[in-house]
Amino acid sequence: MLKNRLYYADPECQSFTTQVVKTEIDDKEEFYVVLGQTAFYPTGGGQPHDTGTINGVPVIDVIEIDGEIRHYLSGEIDATGEVDCMIDWERRFDHMQQHAGQHILSAAFVELFGFSTVSFHLGTSLVSIDIEAENVTDEQLKAAEELANKVILENRPIEVKWVTDDELHQYPLRKQIQATGEIRLVIIPEFDYNGCGGTHPEYTGQVSSLKILSAEKHRGNTRVHFVCGKRVLNLLHDKVNVVTEASRLLSAPEDRIGQAIEKLLETNHSLEKSLKEAQEALLTFEAKELLSQQRNGLVTAIFQDRSIQQLQKLARLIVAESDETIVLLVARNEEKLQFVAARGSVVAASMKDVSAAVLPLINGKGGGNDAFVQGGGDYKLTEEEFIKMMESSLTSSIN
Structure with a gap:
């Protein structure tokens, strides 16, 4: 295992101290440091980088170049002695929930319909996967969502194993792995076996819940948009506010908002016609x-x-x-x-x-x-x- 990468050794590490190995200004005149060990996850594998602080200075980007993890800061720091590092835990845990949810949903599509995931994107508000199917029905989306939430509710362990090329044949991998040398597997026993370099919680229950929002055709595949964990609650909160406000504006109970909107559209169409005639x-x-x-x-x-x-x-x-x-x-x-x-x-x-x-x-x-x-x-x-x-x-x- 890559021992200087604390985000692998302890994904729940929120603070640590370490030495600065190097400080540098790159060709874009941006300052970065390289640490002796780090819990800051660098952008990769569809998962965005961590943020936080080093000696109180905000970390604005983390990237890996030729095995070197660069921590870009908003200002320079004193690199002598040890530095105190803090991870933005809310951001990190959100990424862990979304990434683990993606594994679970991708495995659900494979188990139910044989639909493989060909790409994954973790955005600031939505998550998406592209699955290898030109047409996906609403019934299939609902079934995959229900299976994913069942696995989440069962609070299954999410295991991490480091293996070699020769050991890969022992695992029923969801997709072929191109990496060689030290290979990191993320495993939900008897459900999903997948090579992955991202961060994940220890149990599926920590994902909390998963909700598919929409699906659309994309370059011969189907792109599925969804959210997990706290994002589901945030989305529900926003939608409740919208529905409450719509109910107030329409002077209609929530369960009759649709009918009130239809009536409003009919009235608006009639008014537009009268206005045009006038x-x-x-x-x-x-x-x-x-x-x-x-x-x-x-x-x-x-x-x-x-x-x-x-x-x-x-x-x-x-x-x-x-x-x-x-x-x-x-x-x-x-x-x-x-x-x-x-x-x-x-x-x-x-x-x-x-x-x-x-x-x-x-x-x-x-x-x-x-x-x-x-x-x-x-x-x-x-x-x-x-x-x-x-x-x-x-x-x-x-x-």
């Missing part, structure tokens, strides 16, 4: 008002914070009402100018010519045809100046 009626009325103010067959208008879609609808309504009319509409939206130019069916002037003349003035872009164009650009001219330039270009186009 907006269309208002636009029709506005189009007639603008048309009544035309000057020699020209309708112009300036707006603030009107969408290009509304400008387009207004212009189309006006030229549909009067086929001898030209419409020029401009809107300022924050630091942008947008415009629409349209003509009635008996008008000969080209709106594309108008657009081509004014777009360079605002570094703009636009599109359309001879009958209808729209565009926009930077606020380099006032709305009044811009619409005058449109009128001027229209006169030139007609002449």
Whole structure:
């Protein structure tokens, strides 16, 4: 066994003293120390690194490079004599619960359905495994979860054994092991035998519970998201708060929240339909008002914070009402100018010519045809100046 690695010798070690073997600043100008022995777990095997302190200075990262475990600190420390080290136990134990839960769930999928785990990720809020199955039913997920929790409740021992290559054949391994030399097996007798370099509790009962949250297809496999231990309680706490707040807002008991939401959605859909109809009626009325103010067959208008879609609808309504009319509409939206130019069916002037003349003035872009164009650009001219330039270009186009 790698004797200077206390996280293997005693996974529940929360504090220790040791000598500093080396201090260094890497090529990224980051300070790290190497210790004579360490209980800080370095990132690896899907499990994140430990955090904590060394002589009161926070440990922000732990990585292993060529057999050397580097402890990156937020500041430098005095490396003479012994240093006092503290593990962030809440973080470590959480990782132990999640990692052991992953072993149990992966073994459950193998035992029940022959689905092997091909990858594992331990995130800050969720854990996931990718299992070698393109389709996994809800019934299969439920069965695997139930078996996993049964094994947890039975409080079976989680054993660790160091073996050699020649001894591997004695164990019914869940998957082939590529490592050689000292090989670490994590074993739940008569259930799971797996090579692993991570940290685990001594008994399955310490995992507390496991809950599958979702599953999705991922690159020909199925990715299963789940949580274990305290994360299950945290998730339950959050969901209870959400349900309680939803019940209050909907004025409905918790067991009727779904029905209340359905009713709310129906009402919202009806209101959206009524609002759309009202907006269309208002636009029709506005189009007639603008048309009544035309000057020699020209309708112009300036707006603030009107969408290009509304400008387009207004212009189309006006030229549909009067086929001898030209419409020029401009809107300022924050630091942008947008415009629409349209003509009635008996008008000969080209709106594309108008657009081509004014777009360079605002570094703009636009599109359309001879009958209808729209565009926009930077606020380099006032709305009044811009619409005058449109009128001027229209006169030139007609002449």
